[in-house]
Amino acid sequence: MSKLKSNQLLNSSKTDKLILFINKVFLSLIVVIVTVPLLYVLLGSFLQPHILLTRGISFDPAHWTLDGYIRIFQDGTIMRGFFNSIIYATGFTLVGITFTILAGYSLSVDELVGKKFFVIFFLFAMFFNGGMIPTYLVVRSLGLLNTPWAIILPGAVGVWNLILARTYFKAIPNELKEAARIDGASDFMIFWKIILPLAKPIIFVLALFAFIGQWNAYFQAMIYLDDRSLYPLQLVLREILIQNEVQPGMIADQLARAEMQRIAEMIKYSSIVIASLPLLIMYPFFQKYFEKGVMVGSLK
Amino acid sequence: MAKPEDALVKTTSVDQLPKIKKRKESRLNYIKRNYILYLFLAPAVVSVFIFNYIPMYGVLIAFQNFSVMRGIWGSDWVGLAHFTSFLTSPNFFQIFLNTIKLSSYELIIGFPVPVLLALMLNQVRRAGIKKNIQLVIYAPYFISTVVIAGMLFMFLSPAGPINSLLGLFMDRPISFMSEPDYFRTIFIASGIWQGAGFASIVYVAALSNTDPQLHDAATIDGASLLQRIWHIDIQVLKPVMAVLFILAIGGIMGVGFEKAYLLQTDRNLPASEIIDTYVYKRGLLAGDWSFGAAVGLFNTIIGLILLVTANQVVKRLKGETLY
Structure with a gap:
């Protein structure tokens, strides 16, 4: 047996x-x-x-050759896109995270008068939206077309992020605030000196995702920006990779057709590397935060 | 006769008035005392109001012949004309089916992959190796849609590496990007390549929170590896899968517009034109605001119906719910 x-x-x-x-x-x-x-x-x-x-x-x-890279640096279109993308992604992250963290904190206060109203206000915006055209018309009527603000402001406050922030703040024990209040700290001081330092992980995670999302986005820029000097990196890449429009400045010299095609092909490869490498190099250092971020988001 | 009533009124008012007053005062007082909380809320409320609520009001143009010069109140109302003209247009059926097919195939084929990946990763005993595999398979998530689309065009072009590989078996190169038949496969396969690894994070984390004693006990009772995976791991993942599934169904109508638009070529349009790309072209590129808004609204409503239905179904089945 x-x-x-x-x-x-x-x-x-x-x-x-x-x-x-x-x-x-x-x-x-x-x-x-x-x-x-x-x-x-x-x-x-x-x-x-x-x-x-x-x-x-x-x-x-x-x-082996560095031709692709040299052309890219000489021409400047991609570098300008790179620079624009840094500005847009940084601005988007700063504005969005500031707004989100502040509001998330307020919503985490249990006795807040009108809390229910605000929660419904935000949640409704998550499940229903006006769509592409009406949003475009709003941005247009505010005079934001062809300005960096058209990239930075719409969508900077994500309702999902707001919920994450609120959940995080809620987990901070009330006793901490009470103790500080007894010591005579004002509400602002409590937020600034006690709550914010405790919230560093969530701020970092949200900021990271916001930055990466904006860095990789092209759609808003495509509909809101006409001025080529404002193009973010992804739009420049789209011209090169998808529309096959290599900038004349990159291969303007008197080259044979075959040579031009060879270089155009190389520029595609090198521009992909230039656009993707920053994130791919940075990301292993942030890996644990991504895991944390996804966890905060998924398990209520 | 009047006196007792008066007395009644008096006693109740004496009892209740101060209470009501006190509560009202304390509400106002609360707001005064904590005005900073409302200051904190203000920027988010204002920006959500401007960029989410005003466009909801702007949806009204779907029922008009909107002209920018005359504004929403000056434009002519046309009722459901744009909706009927979309629903009866010859390409409605194709665009609608393309949207549904693309997203439901993506969901059916793509949804189980991260779960499988997580189950597989969970069997890797050496923590270092597991970490390194994760590091690699998460990476494509950080590549932009434009780059992914660009890589697809390069790799799949008639002179590209895929065709030179296939050239070993076939005599003529396939121009993948201009064949409608290949569009969905390309779209979904590249989506899995890019996203499945990262999507597995949630499941991996849920599995690593499982009590190892469950597995030990099952092993002692003679359960095989597959039995343990089925009776323990899958059960652990079920609630997470339910929530993510509802969310995915709610997102069906908003499927990958950005990528679909980039992968479109004139010749693969019969498969690649989806509602959102159509809205963009008709509404923004062609400037037919009202028609675009109507089609967009149609899309949003179907999406909402799907979300609510999915939530109800899963609720009935499992008792898990999103809200």
Whole structure:
């Protein structure tokens, strides 16, 4: 009897081991599938893409070049987009997070008179919206078209973020505030000196997500900005990658057609690297915060 | 006869008036004392009012022939004309089906992937290796939609790497981006490539909060690995899946507009034109404000109906609810 059972155990642990082995194989495969396209672009930005395509990774130094990057830096369109994107993403994050944290704190105060009204006010905005055209008309009638404010202001206060902030503040024990109040601290001092320092993690997480979201966004810029000098990086990239419009300044010289095409192709690869690398390099350092952020958002 | 009533009135007023007054005063007092809380609320309230509520009022233009010069009150009312003209237009059916197909296929195919990933990651015993795998599979999430679309165009072009790989088996290159048949596959596969890893975070975290004693006890009782995954891990994930599923269904009508628009080419339009891209082209690019607003409103309402329905269904089934 006991022999049978131990046999069974042995058997099942054998299949278990097989399953675990298959699991490892699949996970390795997934890692390869995720990495290969990224590495391909990175290599393509240094190696000429047609060589990468026809000969694979070449170690012949003659095939390696910084041409794509040099053109990008010389032309300046991408660099200006890069700079604009920094401004938009920073502004969007600062405005949005300030508004969100302040309001989230107020809504976390239980005895706040009118709390129900405000909560409903915000929640309703989450489930219903006017849509693209009416929003566009509002931005237009405020005179924000073709200004950075059209990117920074609409959508800066996300209701979802507001709920996250409020939930976070609610978890801070009331005794802390009461103790400070007895010591004679004003409401503002309590918020500034006690609550804010405690809220650093949530502020950081929300700010990170806001910044990344805005850095990668193109749609608002596409509908609100006509002036090319205001274009954020993603719009410049869209012209190069999707609409195949390499800036004349980048390849204006008297080059043969084939040469021009080769360089246009390289510029695509290098511009992708320039646009994506900052986030991809930064992100491992923030990984634990992303996990925290997603957790705050999902488990009420 | 009058006296007792008077007395009644008097006694009640004496009893209740001060109470009411006191409560009113304390409300006002509360606001005065805590005016700073209201100051804190003001910026968010104002900006949500301007950018969320005024556009809701602006939806009225869906029922008009709106002209910017004449404003909402000066424009002619046309009732449901724009809705009927959209619903009866020859391409309505195609656009509507494209939207529904794209998003429901994405949901059906894409939803289980992060769950599977999390279950797989959960079996990796060495914490260091697990961390590194996560580091890699989260990465594509941080790449912008424009870059993803650009990479798809490059990789899938007739002279691109995918076709040169396929060239080993086929004689003619496929121009993926101009074939309507490939659009949904490309859209959904690239979506999974980019998002599934990051979406698994929630599930991974839920699994790592599971009491390990459950697994130990099950193992002692002779449960195999698959049995433990089915009876413990999946059960742990169910409530999280329910909430995320409702949210996803609510988002069906708002599916990936930004990516769909970028991946559109003249020739794949029969599959890639969805309601939101249509709104953008007709409403903003062509300047047909009212028609665009009507189509957008139609889209929002269907989305809301789906969200509420999904919530009700899941509530019946599981007792989990979103709100």
